[in-house]
Amino acid sequence: METTLLRGGTLIDAASPPRAADVLVQAGEVRQVAAAGEGEVPPGARVLDVTGLLVMPGLVDIQVHFREPGGTEAEDIASGAEGAARGGVTAVVMMPNTSPAIDDPAVVAEVLAIGRSAPVEVHTAASITVGRQGERLVDVRALHAAGVRVFTDDGNAVMDAGIMRAALEATTQLPGMVVSQHAEDASLVAGGVVNEGLVARSLGVGGRPREAEEVIVARDVALARLTGGRYHVLHLSTALALDHVRRARAEGAAVTCEVTPQHLVLTEGDVARLGTSGKMNPPLRTAADVDALRRGLADGTVDAIATDHAPHAPEAKAASLADAPPGMLGVETAAAVVWTHLVRPGLLSPARAVEVLSTRPAAIAGLWRHGGPVAPGRPANLCVLDPEETWVVDPDALASRSRNTPFAGDRLTGRPVLTVVDGRVVMSRLG
Numbered sequence: 001m002e003t004t005l006l007r008g009g010t011l012i013d014a015a016s017p018p019r020a021a022d023v024l025v026q027a028g029e030v031r032q033v034a035a036a037g038e039g040e041v042p043p044g045a046r047v048l049d050v051t052g053l054l055v056m057p058g059l060v061d062i063q064v065h066f067r068e069p070g071g072t073e074a075e076d077i078a079s080g081a082e083g084a085a086r087g088g089v090t091a092v093v094m095m096p097n098t099s100p101a102i103d104d105p106a107v108v109a110e111v112l113a114i115g116r117s118a119p120v121e122v123h124t125a126a127s128i129t130v131g132r133q134g135e136r137l138v139d140v141r142a143l144h145a146a147g148v149r150v151f152t153d154d155g156n157a158v159m160d161a162g163i164m165r166a167a168l169e170a171t172t173q174l175p176g177m178v179v180s181q182h183a184e185d186a187s188l189v190a191g192g193v194v195n196e197g198l199v200a201r202s203l204g205v206g207g208r209p210r211e212a213e214e215v216i217v218a219r220d221v222a223l224a225r226l227t228g229g230r231y232h233v234l235h236l237s238t239a240l241a242l243d244h245v246r247r248a249r250a251e252g253a254a255v256t257c258e259v260t261p262q263h264l265v266l267t268e269g270d271v272a273r274l275g276t277s278g279k280m281n282p283p284l285r286t287a288a289d290v291d292a293l294r295r296g297l298a299d300g301t302v303d304a305i306a307t308d309h310a311p312h313a314p315e316a317k318a319a320s321l322a323d324a325p326p327g328m329l330g331v332e333t334a335a336a337v338v339w340t341h342l343v344r345p346g347l348l349s350p351a352r353a354v355e356v357l358s359t360r361p362a363a364i365a366g367l368w369r370h371g372g373p374v375a376p377g378r379p380a381n382l383c384v385l386d387p388e389e390t391w392v393v394d395p396d397a398l399a400s401r402s403r404n405t406p407f408a409g410d411r412l413t414g415r416p417v418l419t420v421v422d423g424r425v426v427m428s429r430l431g
C-alpha cells in the first residue's frame with residue numbers, strides 16, 4: 001500500500017474555505033489533514049511538494065462514451081480511462097449507447113469487469129428502454145441490483161411520456177436511482193446538424209431547434225413533479241431549458257442538470273471554423289445561451305459539468321459536416337478548459353468549480369466514495385491541479401484513440417498534474 005504526503009498545497013473542497021494544508025494518504029484513505037508544514041511523515045512515505053498547487057477531490061465525469069462494447073476503434077474503456085486519469089478524473093459514468101446497448105445485467109457485468117483494471121473507477125449507466133428503442137422499459141430492478149444508478153437512452157430522448165413516467169416512478173422505489181435525459185425531441189431534430197437559425201442556413205445544413213430541448217425538459221419536469229421522481233438533464237444547452245429546471249426546483253421537484261465545458265465556451269458561430277469537431281448534439285448554441293449557462297453555473301442552478309466525451313475515429317469525422325457523427329473528446333481537457341475560460345477570468349470561484357466538477361456530480365450519480373470532502377477516513381480520490389501551467393492541446397498527444405477535439409492548438413492555463421484513485425497515484429507529472 002502506498003503512503004503519500006501531499007505537502008503544502010491549497011486544499012479546496014466543499015467542507016471548508018480553501019486553506020494551505022498537508023494531506024496524508026495511507027492505505028487507500030485520507031489519513032490526516034494538517035496545517036501546511038505540520039503533517040506527519042510516516043516511515044516509508046513518499047513526500048510530494050505541492051506548494052502553489054491545488055489539492056481537490058478528484059473530478060467525477062458523469063457523461064462519457066468509452067465505446068466498449070462495439071466501437072473500440074474509436075475508444076475503449078482502457079484508453080478512455082487513461083484520458084480521464086490525465087484529466088484529474090477519479091470516477092466516470094459511461095453512457096449505454098454501445099453495441100449492444102447496456103440494457104441488461106449481463107452487459108453491465110461485462111463492462112464493469114473490464115473497468116476494474118482501468119486506472120479510474122468506471123461505472124456505467126443503463127438504458128431506460130430495451131435496446132434504446134424507446135418502446136419498452138428495461139428491467140430497472142435487475143439493473144439496479146447489478147449496481148446501476150443512472151438510467152438514460154443518451155443519444156436519443158425517450159419520446160414516450162408513459163415510459164418516462166414509469167421510469168421516474170421507479171426512482172421513488174430504488175435508492176439512488178436517477179433518470180437522465182438527452183433532451184431533444186426526435187421529431188424536431190431529424191436531419192438537423194447544427195443549431196437552427198442563421199448559422200445553419202449559411203452553412204447550408206439542417207437545423208436542430210432549441211425548442212426540441214425545451215419541450216422535452218418542460219415535459220419531463222412536469223413528470224418529475226407528477227411522480228416525485230429524480231430527474232437529471234444531460235448536457236443542457238439553452239437558456240429557456242435552464243429556466244424550466246430553475247422553476248421546477250423552486251417548486252420542490254427533484255430535478256438536476258449538467259452542462260458541458262464546450263457549451264460554456266463555444267457557440268454556433270465557431271462551427272464554421274471548427275468543422276466536424278464542432279458538431280455535437282445538442283448543438284453549440286448562441287452567445288446568449290452561453291451567458292445564461294454561465295450565470296446558472298455561478299448561481300447554483302447548474303449542478304454539474306460533465307464532458308459528453310464522445311470519441312469518433314478520424315475517418316468518421318473526415319466526412320462532411322452533414323454526414324460526420326456528432327460529438328467531441330472531453331475528459332482530458334475539461335479541467336483545463338474550465339480553469340482557462342471560467343475560473344481564471346473570475347466567472348467561477350475555484351471552490352465552486354470543485355463543486356460542479358466533483359462534489360455535485362458524485363452526489364447525482366450516487367458515487368459517495370468521490371466528491372470529497374478531503375477529510376480523515378474518506379477514500380483517497382484526489383486531483384492536484386497546477387493553476388499556472390500553460391500548455392497547448394495536441395490531439396496526437398491525448399490518450400484517446402480518437403482526435404476529435406475542438407480545442408486542438410488552443411493554449412490553456414491550468415492542468416491536472418496528479419491523480420490519486422483509492423490512495424494509488426494513477427497519473428503524475430510532478431518532477
Ligand SMILES: [Zn+2]
Pocket residue numbers: 154155182234235281282308
Ligand atoms: Zn447525449
